[in-house]
Amino acid sequence: MRAAHLRAAARAALDTVYDPELDEPITDLGFVRSLTADDGRITVRLRLPTSFCSPNFAYLMASDAKDALTALPGAREVTVLLDDHHDSDLINRGLAADAGYRGTFGHEAERDLEELREVFRRKAHTAAMERALTALLRARPGLAEERLGEVVLGDLPDTAATRALLRRRAALGLGTARADPALVDDEGRPFPPGEIPLRLRFARSVRISIDGNAHFCRGLLRTRYPDSAADQAPRSGDEGHPVDAAPAAHGTAPAGHSTTTRENIA
Structure with a gap:
């Protein structure tokens, strides 16, 4: 070659x-x-x-x-x-x-590498699910959160957020058929209607944490290596608008990337 x-x-x-x-x-x-x-x-x-x-x-x-x-x-x-x-x-x-x-x-x-991967696959799935369902709620103002349990994958529009959700589900071995429920736990089980608003808020907190750390890490990298800015691709927000963060100050670090321990993966 x-x-x-x-x-x-x-x-x-x-x-x-x-x-x-x-x-x-x-x-x-x-x-x-x-x-x-x-x-x-x-x-x-x-x-x-x-x-x-x-x-x-x-x-x-x-x-x-x-x-x-x-x-x-x-x-x-x-x-x-x-x-x-x-x-x-x-x-x-x-x-x-x-x-x-x-x-x-x-x-x-202390942990096997595959255990580490599984933790992050689950977090990625939770965040992707929240992005896709929040976008659906915005597109359909009359849809109540409590009824998200009725939403199936076929109801989601063909967007980057939906495709990302399907990839995350496949990585966990969850169903990706159009008739499969969209809002599920890490084992593919739907939530009772009364739990859905709380579960959605939890998923949103996971997504915000991931997005916030991503912004922060990009800024830290640019501060440490100024030439890295040219290598970073613009991030996209939930609605497809480019978003980015200003460089962070020296001596600070994001939650996940700051630890020196090998097992801090909560």
Whole structure:
């Protein structure tokens, strides 16, 4: 594969790698610092908003990036490096040795990597469900929240929010048929009508937390690496309008990316 084609394929592969907490591609967030591809060799360097972003988040993204690139036809050698993180050396050694999560962190890795992924899949589904249903409520002012339990996936318009919800449901193994109820828990069970307003408020709080952290992390990255602004794709608000946040001050950090513990995933 020619170098230009391999590089384009590598970039597309990285587009499928998501920050587990922020639920956005690492390419859109500006986390890909550099990408080189030639003669089957691909090297990627990643950067994060702070040096103390949670190591489990950092490892997940770096490991997923390596897996996505290794799967490319024509990729003979893949190197993924995490820059400027307090655990860069540890993570980079683990990735180079294909040691896995537990092999990299040893006794500090109290949870299995798949458990971490499942936590974030559930949060992403909750937020996506709220976005799609809130958009429906705005489009149909006469629809009461209590009746959202009657809404099925086929009632949702074909929008980016609906497509995102379908992807999140598929990732959890939930039904995606048009007749499936839209408002469900993480196991696919509908809520009793009396619980729906409370459940929707909870889902909204999850979505606001994710969106707020995404804004904050983008600002922190631009503060730390001014050139990263050119690599960040504009975010879209619930109604499709571009939204973004001003750079945050030095010394501050978002909730999820600020922790130095490996198990803070609540």
